[in-house]
Amino acid sequence: MKGWLPNLGWVLLGLLIIAGVLISAGRDETTASPKASSYYPSGTAAFAELLRRNGFSVSIDRSESPRVGAGDLVVAFTRDGADNGLDALSHDAQEVKRVKENLDHSSSKGATVVWLPIETDFAAASLQASNPQTMNRRDDKERQLSASGYLLTPDEEEDDDVSILTSNNRTFVAARKSGSGYEIHYADGIGLTNRFIDKGDNAKAAMEIVKTFAGPSKHVVFAEGTFGDVEEPGLLEMIGSWAEAAWFQLLFLLAVVVFTLNRRFGLPEQLRTRQRGGKELLDAITDTLTRARASQITLESSAALADSKLRNALKLPKDASAGERDRLLPESLRLALADVRAAATIEKMSPRKAFALIQKLEAELTAFLNERRSNVNPRTAKAMAKMRRAA
Numbered sequence: 516m517k518g519w520l521p522n523l524g525w526v527l528l529g530l531l532i533i534a535g536v537l538i539s540a541g542r543d544e545t546t547a548s549p550k551a552s553s554y555y556p557s558g559t560a561a562f563a564e565l566l567r568r569n570g571f572s573v574s575i576d577r578s579e580s581p582r583v584g585a586g587d588l589v590v591a592f593t594r595d596g597a598d599n600g601l602d603a604l605s606h607d608a609q610e611v612k613r614v615k616e617n618l619d620h621s622s623s624k625g626a627t628v629v630w631l632p633i634e635t636d637f638a639a640a641s642l643q644a645s646n647p648q649t650m651n652r653r654d655d656k657e658r659q660l661s662a663s664g665y666l667l668t669p670d671e672e673e674d675d676d677v678s679i680l681t682s683n684n685r686t687f688v689a690a691r692k693s694g695s696g697y698e699i700h701y702a703d704g705i706g707l708t709n710r711f712i713d714k715g716d717n718a719k720a721a722m723e724i725v726k727t728f729a730g731p732s733k734h735v736v737f738a739e740g741t742f743g744d745v746e747e748p749g750l751l752e753m754i755g756s757w758a759e760a761a762w763f764q765l766l767f768l769l770a771v772v773v774f775t776l777n778r779r780f781g782l783p784e785q786l787r788t789r790q791r792g793g794k795e796l797l798d799a800i801t802d803t804l805t806r807a808r809a810s811q812i813t814l815e816s817s818a819a820l821a822d823s824k825l826r827n828a829l830k831l832p833k834d835a836s837a838g839e840r841d842r843l844l845p846e847s848l849r850l851a852l853a854d855v856r857a858a859a860t861i862e863k864m865s866p867r868k869a870f871a872l873i874q875k876l877e878a879e880l881t882a883f884l885n886e887r888r889s890n891v892n893p894r895t896a897k898a899m900a901k902m903r904r905a906a
């Protein structure tokens with residue numbers, strides 16, 4: 516038990532460090548990025564989850580031409596402030612302009628677009644919106660909403676605008692008819708970010724507006740291309756979510772197939788090796804000696820083997836000298852044995868010559884042994900065999 520306690524302590528310390536880094540990163544966020552998939556302070560993941568829990572289906576569209584149907588409600592954040600990070604002539608600014616134009620066209624076709632400007636400098640705007648302000652509905656009911664002090668008036672006001680929420684006779688949320696749809700203009704959308712959605716009545720007021728103007732489809736589209744995050748969908752995204760799911764399932768199936776092809780199922784195989792005999796060992800030794808050109812070793816081994824066979828045939832003791840042995844050998848065999856021993860002392864002996872000397876020695880040895888066997892008296896041989904068995 517004592518062994519795993521230090522390891523658990525290190526794991527907990529690591530988790531604390533990671534949590535501290537994430538909290539610090541969230542606290543120090545300075546540039547607004549109101550993405551519906553972001554859990555950072557300026558993100559709007561909490562607002563998207565609030566919509567889902569109230570029975571709305573939510574989708575995120577980053578394309579230049581968001582897919583919006585009649586009766587859908589579009590949430591469109593726009594970057595506001597003197598330094599919004601986009602040059603008016605830049606490619607990103609032109610893309611944002613086209614997204615806004617497409618959304619204007621969608622609202623005229625029966626969709627409702629909620630425009631939510633947000634200060635690019637999120638840190639500065641957060642300081643100004645730290646204290647909720649009192650807003651009045653048309654029925655004089657009050658709502659405590661978060662807003663930056665100098666963004667209490669929409670950029671454009673028209674005669675047909677209907678004020679939904681006001682403060683000190685200044686419009687904070689206005690609605691206007693656009694074709695068969697509506698446009699809802701917030702003076703400031705910071706109250707719908709993750710940092711402020713739970714402050715005051717921000718969530719309550721937002722859901723009141725959504726439920727009032729949302730169509731029968733109960734579908735909300737977050738058009739994230741309106742703040743410079745334009746991203747054209749791929750082929751699978753254009754076909755539909757089912758195509759993406761099918762593609763990922765196909766990739767997973769391919770990975771499973773590749774993995775299983777390298778694995779054997781069932782009982783393990785028994786490795787049965789073929790029994791190797793003396794011939795394989797001899798061939799291996801021969802091949803090794805041939806490649807090493809070890810003629811000296813071969814000659815020495817042949818001479819030693821011939822000496823052993825001769826001593827057994829002549830019944831000589833192991834301590835008998837070579838001279839005693841040679842006196843009992845014929846001249847040809849003695850010379851052949853001497854040639855092999857002499858050749859074994861030469862370092863660079865040709866394998867062909869060594870083979871010839873060994874062949875000559877083997878021939879003389881075989882002839883001598885055969886002659887010895889033929890000259891043995893049968894009675895003597897029988898007696899000697901009987902003595903060997905008795906011993």
